Amino acid sequence: MALKRIAVLTSGGDAPGMNAAVRAAARTALFKGIEVFGVYRGYNGLINNDLFPMNLRSVSDIIHRGGTMLFTARCSEFNTEEGIQKAIKVCNDNGINGVVVIGGDGSLRGAQDLSRHGMPCIGIPGTIDNDISCCEYTIGYDTAMNTCMGMVDRLRDTAQSHDRCSVVEVMGRNAGYLALNVGIAVGATSIIVPEVPFDFERDIITRMKMTSQTGKKHFIVVVAEGVGGVMELADEIQKSTGIESRATILGHVQRGGSPSVRDRVLASEMGYHAVELLIEGKSNRVVATQNDSILDYDIEVALRMKKPFDFELYNMAHEISI
Numbered sequence: 001m002a003l004k005r006i007a008v009l010t011s012g013g014d015a016p017g018m019n020a021a022v023r024a025a026a027r028t029a030l031f032k033g034i035e036v037f038g039v040y041r042g043y044n045g046l047i048n049n050d051l052f053p054m055n056l057r058s059v060s061d062i063i064h065r066g067g068t069m070l071f072t073a074r075c076s077e078f079n080t081e082e083g084i085q086k087a088i089k090v091c092n093d094n095g096i097n098g099v100v101v102i103g104g105d106g107s108l109r110g111a112q113d114l115s116r117h118g119m120p121c122i123g124i125p126g127t128i129d130n131d132i133s134c135c136e137y138t139i140g141y142d143t144a145m146n147t148c149m150g151m152v153d154r155l156r157d158t159a160q161s162h163d164r165c166s167v168v169e170v171m172g173r174n175a176g177y178l179a180l181n182v183g184i185a186v187g188a189t190s191i192i193v194p195e196v197p198f199d200f201e202r203d204i205i206t207r208m209k210m211t212s213q214t215g216k217k218h219f220i221v222v223v224a225e226g227v228g229g230v231m232e233l234a235d236e237i238q239k240s241t242g243i244e245s246r247a248t249i250l251g252h253v254q255r256g257g258s259p260s261v262r263d264r265v266l267a268s269e270m271g272y273h274a275v276e277l278l279i280e281g282k283s284n285r286v287v288a289t290q291n292d293s294i295l296d297y298d299i300e301v302a303l304r305m306k307k308p309f310d311f312e313l314y315n316m317a318h319e320i321s322i
């Protein structure tokens, strides 16, 4: 059946650049004569029939904004068969025969459920965690890295003035990609990620003592939220070294802000590609990036893939921060 009307939704944690993806998907479809409905608050909106028709101007003035104009949510009802059936019925009742879902791995599972129940669906990876294995860069990751870098640069100013150690927790759920890259960008003495077993003496204290001997007086320790415990870590560091230590959890500030060029362009390409796939009659695909190209994978295959952690980069980070 020819594609006549699509729905676009954002789901899970918001990520800067989601708006650019919504815009691109909506405009691509409208340009090709396909009607578009925006869905509010992720799968909740599909279940509760909370959607609205979009025109070319519905997505004006959003490309530079963080967050998502469609709002977002995590929807437990959609994890049930009844919830999925309700969503499918809402799609059918509204004449929707294609859905674009922008979100993280939970959202992609939802896209898989819709596809399995006969509703053609394409996923776009949007998460600051960059933890979608098939995709080198997810929407929001670049902006979040830059936001974190800016925040930690500020922490460094004050840590430097007081000869202190600043212990900073960055997001990433169970993944350390954000922490590793931010840690390198801010010249952290130690970067603690869930992918590498943590040894307090070896990974923090020895490094601080070693660098102190060559004159270093302030320190940045970047900790991924998947490891956590920055308050206790700061206390322990202070006790072990006598260096005043302060903990900061960057928190949700990392998810906000105007998207970077990279996120806007990536999101635009992904939104465009997602609609092209629906037009080609494809379903259950996730759009991805590899080596600066846009491609797509079967969602099931994509969710089974494992993203390698860059141990070379991790080792390099520690070799150069002495």
Ligand code: F6P
Pocket (backbone or CB within 6 Å): 013, 104, 127, 128, 129, 171, 172, 173, 225, 255
């Ligand atoms: O997945 C994005 C993310 O920001 C994670 O880094 C974090 O663990 C989680 O979402 C926080 O979720 P919430 O917004 O529900 O507190």
